[in-house]
Each structure stands twice: as structure tokens, then as C-alpha cells.
Amino acid sequence: MGPVTFNIHNQTKYDLRVQSSNGATVEAVAGASTSLGFGPGDTNITNAMRLYQDGICILQGSVAWSAGGSGADDGWTTSNIICMSGEMNGEGFSGCNEGWVEMQPYNLMANGGEISVTYTNA
Secondary structure (H helix, E strand, O other): OOOOOEEEEOOOOEEEEEEOOOOOEEEEOOOOOOEEEEEEOOOOEEEEEEEEEEOEEEEEEEEEEEEEEEEEEEOOOOOOOOOEEEOOOOOOEEEEEOOOOEEOOOOOOOOOEEEEEEEOOO
């Protein structure tokens, strides 16, 4: 896989903590943005996207990619508290209480590229 830039925008009232399957971590407090960079050796990446209120995890979604499939999960819950939207190499995705959104084509991220995700209050 090629390198990937992952841009994260937290426009919710919650704090966001990201933990990648390669060990990278980053935080974006309510209203902040951050990013992570991944090299060609970082394949089959899953990022746990955890939202916190007063230090307690209230929701977990994910953003994941590999050469054979990519997608995002807004952290489906019985009460809809956040929505997500974004792009993977120019292909848009979104969800509000949606669950997993599979990106097409399946090899969209095979050569790396750019991913952006924005979380908003529902």
C-alpha cells in the first residue's frame, strides 16, 4: 500500500481519542482537528474512534482501510448522538446511526491516498 494521510475533524461536544491498529494514537478535544500519517508498510489499518464525555467512553466507531476493502462505522447505538461524513480518495461517505459503510471499489485505498472524516452532533 502507499502512504495514507488521515484527517480527523471533531465537531461534536465530546472528546475524541483515536487508536490505530499500528499503535498510533491521537486526540481531538471537542471542536478540534488532528491527523495521522501512515507509511507504505502500514497495511490493514483499523482506527478505533472513541468519543468520551467526562472521561467516560460513550461511543466507539471505526475507520478502516486495506488494499482489499475500506469503510467507516459511526458507532451505531440505540440513541443517535453523532453523525459522520468524509471522503476516501474523493469518494464520499456518511452516516447517522448507520453502522458500517463499505466503500467502493473494494481496492479504493490500495495505492494509499487521503482520508478525511468529520464527526458532528446528531
